[in-house]
Amino acid sequence: MPFQISPSSIDDPTYLTHRRWMTRALELAEEAGSAGDVPVGAVIVNADGQTLAEAQNRRERDHDPTAHAEVLALRAAGQTLKNWHLNDCTLYVTLEPCPMCAGALILARLGLLVYGADDLKAGAVRSVLNVPDSAASNHQLAVLGGILESACRQQLQDWFHDRRRRLSNKSIH
Numbered sequence: 773m774p775f776q777i778s779p780s781s782i783d784d785p786t787y788l789t790h791r792r793w794m795t796r797a798l799e800l801a802e803e804a805g806s807a808g809d810v811p812v813g814a815v816i817v818n819a820d821g822q823t824l825a826e827a828q829n830r831r832e833r834d835h836d837p838t839a840h841a842e843v844l845a846l847r848a849a850g851q852t853l854k855n856w857h858l859n860d861c862t863l864y865v866t867l868e869p870c871p872m873c874a875g876a877l878i879l880a881r882l883g884l885l886v887y888g889a890d891d892l893k894a895g896a897v898r899s900v901l902n903v904p905d906s907a908a909s910n911h912q913l914a915v916l917g918g919i920l921e922s923a924c925r926q927q928l929q930d931w932f933h934d935r936r937r938r939l940s941n942k943s944i945h
Contacts, residue, residue, distance in 0.1 A: 787919075789821070790886055790916065790919045791920060793815050793817060793862070793864040793886070794864050794866070794888055794919045794920040794924070795920065796813075796815050796864070797813040797814055797815050797864045797865060797866050797888070798813060798888075798920065798923060798924065798927060800813025800814065800815070800826055800827070800828040800841070801813035801828060801829075801841075801866045802927065803828055804828035804829045804830070804841070805927070805931045807828075807832075807833055808833065809828065809829040809830060809831055809832045809833060810829050810831075810928070810931070811828075811866070811927050811928060812828065812829045812841045812865065812866050812867045813826075813827070813828045813829075813841055813865070813866050814826070814827050814828070814841035814842050814844070814845040814863060814864065814865040814866075815845065815863070816845050816848075816849040816858070816861050816862070816864075817862050817864070818860060818861055819860040819861070819883075824848070824852045825845045825846075825847075825848035825849040825852060826848075827841045827845035827848060828841050828844075829841050838872065840869075840870065840872065840873050841866075842863065842865055842869050842876065842877065843872070843873060843876055845863060845865075846863075846876055846877070846882075849861060849880075850880070856879075856880060857880070857881050858881060858882045859881045859882075860883050861882060861883050861884075862882075862883060862884040862885075862886060863877065863882055863885050863886065864887075864919075865885070865886075865887050865888070866887070866888040866889065866920075866924040866927065866928075867887065867888060867889050867891050867895075867924065868889065868891040868895035868896070868897050868899055868917065869885070869887065869891075869895070869896055869897055870894045870895070870896055871894070871896040871901060871903060873896070874897055874901070874903035874904065875896075877904075877913060878904060878909050878910070878911045878913055882911075882913060883914065884913075884914045884915075884916065885897065885904075885913055885914070885915045885916070886915075886917075886919050887915075887916075887917050887918075888917075888918070888919055888921050888923070888924025888925070889921050889924040889925040889928065890918075897915055897917070898915065898917060
């Protein structure tokens with residue numbers, strides 16, 4: 773279930789921290805969208821709140837079906853730590869992870885997943901599937917959804933609307 777915000781929690785330091793990192797993920801997503809990829813951004817921070825990795829979708833640019841923001845961020849964080857165990861790390865991502873990414877988060881032993889918008893078509897954390905809580909999961913992944921949800925959802929909707937408009941204008945000419 774997505775994180776619910778009560779009026780008293782708006783000033784909570786933990787919520788403000790989550791907003792800060794999700795804002796950075798939104799900036800990365802904007803860069804991805806401007807470059808022609810679906811606008812999804814991801815940031816991984818350690819327990820001390822230091823950035824370990826930042827990534828954005830690069831499937832179109834890299835011609836790589838696995839170049840999702842989450843996978844690229846996991847790879848970079850593992851290289852930074854010289855360890856694939858990300859137990860004490862938090863991943864911030866603008867869109868609920870797909871099955872591939874949810875599986876990768878579990879395999880990385882990620883400490884906490886914080887995501888923005890639910891993915892009602894391919895979400896594999898809560899919306900369509902629940903990979904973290906399935907019998908196939910060998911790791912208990914803590915999940916917090918709905919941080920800056922409206923901004924994350926709007927960014928994706930605007931990008932897809934603009935893309936459809938551009939494609940429609942090309943087919944007319």
